Amino acid sequence: MKSFGSKPWILPQPVLIIGTYDKEGKPNAMNAAWGGQWDMHEIIISLGSHQTTENLAANPELTITFATAETLVAADYVGIVSGKNAPDKMQKTGWTIEKAPNVNAPLFREFPMTLECRVKQKIDESETGYYLIAEIVNILCDEQYLGEDGNPDVASMALITYDPVHHTYIRLGETAGKAFADGKQLK
Numbered sequence: 530m531k532s533f534g535s536k537p538w539i540l541p542q543p544v545l546i547i548g549t550y551d552k553e554g555k556p557n558a559m560n561a562a563w564g565g566q567w568d569m570h571e572i573i574i575s576l577g578s579h580q581t582t583e584n585l586a587a588n589p590e591l592t593i594t595f596a597t598a599e600t601l602v603a604a605d606y607v608g609i610v611s612g613k614n615a616p617d618k619m620q621k622t623g624w625t626i627e628k629a630p631n632v633n634a635p636l637f638r639e640f641p642m643t644l645e646c647r648v649k650q651k652i653d654e655s656e657t658g659y660y661l662i663a664e665i666v667n668i669l670c671d672e673q674y675l676g677e678d679g680n681p682d683v684a685s686m687a688l689i690t691y692d693p694v695h696h697t698y699i700r701l702g703e704t705a706g707k708a709f710a711d712g713k714q715l716k
Contacts, residue, residue, distance in 0.1 A: 542690055543562060543564060543690065543691070544596035544604060544691050545574065546559070546561075546593070547559050547560075547581055547593055548636065549580075549584035549585055555619075557612040557618070559607055559608060560607050560608025560609075561576065562691040563575040571649060571662055571663060571664055571665065572646065572663050573662050575658070578658050579612075579658075580612035580613045585661070588633055590632035590647050591647075591663065592634045592636055594642065597640065597641065597688055597689060598700045600624075600639050605698070606618075625638035632646065632666055632667075634646075641671050644665050645667040646663035647663060648662075648664075649663055650662040687701075688700075688701045
């Protein structure tokens with residue numbers, strides 16, 4: 530095996546779009562890859578110093594959605610352009626923006642599934658950022674992405690993952706097996 534030393538290569542990495550309002554109620558979005566489930570009702574995201582972190586200081590509510598193959602270009606754009614420097618950032622995405630029903634944060638209609646969240650804790654907060662723990666208040670899913678069982682059909686969403694090795698996005702979508710079931714073959 531070839532050795533690469535320590536790298537931020539946990540795979541797959543989600544492509545999370547974080548939606549917030551600034552203190553005047555203007556929507557903003559950023560792309561974040563370093564996040565995941567913290568426990569049953571919480572997520573954790575590593576955040577640098579961004580317009581988003583300033584927005585969360587004024588209003589501790591946010592939405593988190595998952596980028597798709599269809600939203601890839603605009604999702605990448607909100608990760609490379611700061612709301613601090615581009616006043617027309619959100620208009621350029623072309624996204625349909627409305628207020629989320631359960632938190633004071635923007636909802637982007639082009640995404641299949643959205644987590645409505647509230648900041649619960651900030652860990653190691655400094656001028657360069659912090660680890661954000663957010664409580665999941667509600668999950669919204671566009672009905673076109675519901676399966677026959679009435680739950681979100683993740684395979685149909687064309688979600689993308691960030692490849693930190695090659696700095697690319699990879700489309701997900703094929704079911705490979707059944708969790709908590711296929712391993713029983715070895716019992």
